[in-house]
Amino acid sequence: MEPMGAEDPHAQLVRPFLDRKRPAHHASVEEDHSHAAHGVRAYAMTGGRAHASGVLEFETMLQATGSGREALTAMKFERADILRLCQTDPLSVAELSARMHVPIGVVRVVAADLVSEGMLESFQPSANVADDVLLITRLIAGVRSL
Amino acid sequence: MSVASETSTRPFSSGPIPVKIVVAGGFGVGKTTFVGAISDIKPLTTEAAMTSVGEGIDDRGDVGTKTTTTVAMDFGRVAVDDAIVLYLFGTPGQDRFGFMWNDLIQGALGAVVLVDSRRIEDSFPALDYFESRSVPFVVAVNRFGGQMFHTVDEVREALSISSHVPVVSTDARGRIAVKETVLSLLDVVLQRALAKAKSN
Numbered sequence: 001m002e003p004m005g006a007e008d009p010h011a012q013l014v015r016p017f018l019d020r021k022r023p024a025h026h027a028s029v030e031e032d033h034s035h036a037a038h039g040v041r042a043y044a045m046t047g048g049r050a051h052a053s054g055v056l057e058f059e060t061m062l063q064a065t066g067s068g069r070e071a072l073t074a075m076k077f078e079r080a081d082i083l084r085l086c087q088t089d090p091l092s093v094a095e096l097s098a099r100m101h102v103p104i105g106v107v108r109v110v111a112a113d114l115v116s117e118g119m120l121e122s123f124q125p126s127a128n129v130a131d132d133v134l135l136i137t138r139l140i141a142g143v144r145s146l
Numbered sequence: 147m148s149v150a151s152e153t154s155t156r157p158f159s160s161g162p163i164p165v166k167i168v169v170a171g172g173f174g175v176g177k178t179t180f181v182g183a184i185s186d187i188k189p190l191t192t193e194a195a196m197t198s199v200g201e202g203i204d205d206r207g208d209v210g211t212k213t214t215t216t217v218a219m220d221f222g223r224v225a226v227d228d229a230i231v232l233y234l235f236g237t238p239g240q241d242r243f244g245f246m247w248n249d250l251i252q253g254a255l256g257a258v259v260l261v262d263s264r265r266i267e268d269s270f271p272a273l274d275y276f277e278s279r280s281v282p283f284v285v286a287v288n289r290f291g292g293q294m295f296h297t298v299d300e301v302r303e304a305l306s307i308s309s310h311v312p313v314v315s316t317d318a319r320g321r322i323a324v325k326e327t328v329l330s331l332l333d334v335v336l337q338r339a340l341a342k343a344k345s346n
Contacts, residue, residue, distance in 0.1 A: 057253045058192075058221075059164040059233040090162050092233060094221055098190035103216065105194060123161045130255055130282070133343055135230070136336045139165060139255075142226030143328055146184070 056093050056108050056115070060124040063090040068119035078102060078110050083119060090123060163229045167331060168250060169236045170276075171260030172268020176288045176318035177236035178220040180260060183324040185222025185234065193218055194249070219250070234328075247275055255335050256282035258327055260318065263287050263296040266304050273305060282338055284331045286316040 056062075064072070064087045072083045081100050085091055093111060097104040114120040129135060169177045182189045193216050217238050224232040235250060251257070257276050261269045269285070276283040287294070287301050294315060296304070302313045312330050317323040 057164075057166070058235065058250060059166040059231075059253070061162045061164045061231065092164060092223070092231075094192050094219075094233065094235070095190060095223070097192040098221075103193045104219075121161075123164060125163055125165055125253070127253065129165060129253060130335060131339050131342055133336070133339045135163070135165075136255070136332065136339055139226055139230055139232065140329065140332045140336060142230055143224075143232070143325060143332065146224065146226070146325055 056112050056122060057124055058094045058104060059092050060122050061090040061092050062086045062096070062111055062115070062120045062122050065119060065121050068114065071119055078106070079114060082107065082111055082114060086120070160229065162231050164231045164233060166233045166235060166254045167328065168247075168254050168257040169234055169260060170247075170257055170269075170272035172262065172265060172272075173238065175260045175262045175265075175268065176290070177260055180258070180286075180288070180316075180318035180324055180327075181220060181222040181234045181236045183319060183321045184224055184328065186225055187223050189220045189222045189236070191218050191220050232328075251279065251281055254281070256284075256331050258331055259283055259285050260316075261285055261287045261301060261305070262290075263294065263301055266301060269305065273307070277308075282331070282334045283311065284327065284334060285311060285313045286327045286330075287313065288318045289315050290317070292317075 062082070064083045068083050069087060072080060072087070075083055078100065082096055085096055085099060091099075093107050094104060096102075096111065097107045100107065111120060111122075115122050125135070126132070169180055171177055178189050219235055219237055221233055221235045224234070226232050235254075237247065237250060257272070259269050259272045259276065273283075273285070275281075285301070285305065285307060287296075287298060298313050298315055305313075307313060312334065314327055314330050316327040
């Protein structure tokens with residue numbers, strides 16, 4: 001075993017557990033979800049795309065814009081559901097996925113389209129949020145006073 | 147709430163700032179309980195379809211088989227102040243789901259690795275993942291409402307964790323204990339950000 005902090009990050013990658021052969025059946029509740037939500041419709045809905053052009057994170061919050069609210073009545077299915085759910089308060093991609101019972105990847109794709117069409121406004125912190133000393137300090141103060 | 151004008155429907159003056167931390171660990175270690183202890187909402191469940199490479203896990207014989215698995219994630223949300231919204235995602239700790247973490251960890255501030263001291267090996271995949279990606283994390287030994295089967299030092303040694311990674315004891319059922327655990331992670335995140343700012 002190499003000491004911690006060796007040059008190659010992958011040198012540390014395998015703990016003894018990972019070397020062991022996994023049992024053929026290691027059923028768990030978490031795995032039991034694996035057969036849920038394999039609908040054909042979800043795939044058809046995104047036109048077969050797995051990735052949207054503008055990537056929305058799981059925590060990206062979305063809110064319908066004025067034109068999104070106006071267009072709502074003409075929308076169908078998931079596009080309408082998304083706009084309706086975040087009509088007043090912003091909701092995250094993950095929350096939309098949970099409330100709509102639609103896999104998160106589908107929400108990401110459909111919502112990204114709505115964002116690019118100007119129907120949704122998206123809120124997400126900058127990519128280097130972990131370097132943002134001011135924001136982290138503010139977060140710590142906020143969590144401390146919860 | 148009768149003033150439902152266009153402007154009053156937005157609670158955030160300049161838009162919300164969502165941030166995310168990940169709560170990882172083996173099955174049954176208390177991830178959802180941990181998230182629920184601090185969340186403003188009852189934890190929600192979302193499903194993510196993840197493509198992973200078989201790599202012999204399923205013994206299919208053909209190396210590199212791509213399989214799509216749907217895994218469930220429980221998450222909660224905390225309004226931290228008038229803009230910051232903290233999301234906590236509890237993720238399955240099985241190594242075969244490691245691939246979903248790439249999506250999940252994108253933009254995350256860091257991770258709490260929950261450990262059941264009776265089954266510490268369940269946390270190995272999560273530790274390996276976060277260490278290899280340099281994701282800030284703390285190890286939190288869930289004492290399940292009082293019982294500690296091993297000391298924090300014993301757990302640190304058994305996990306062979308670097309000395310700069312905090313190992314704390316927590317109670318996933320207790321709001322205060324969970325808050326303290328989150329704060330210990332945020333402190334690591336802050337120290338790292340400060341060190342980086344200094345070196346630039």
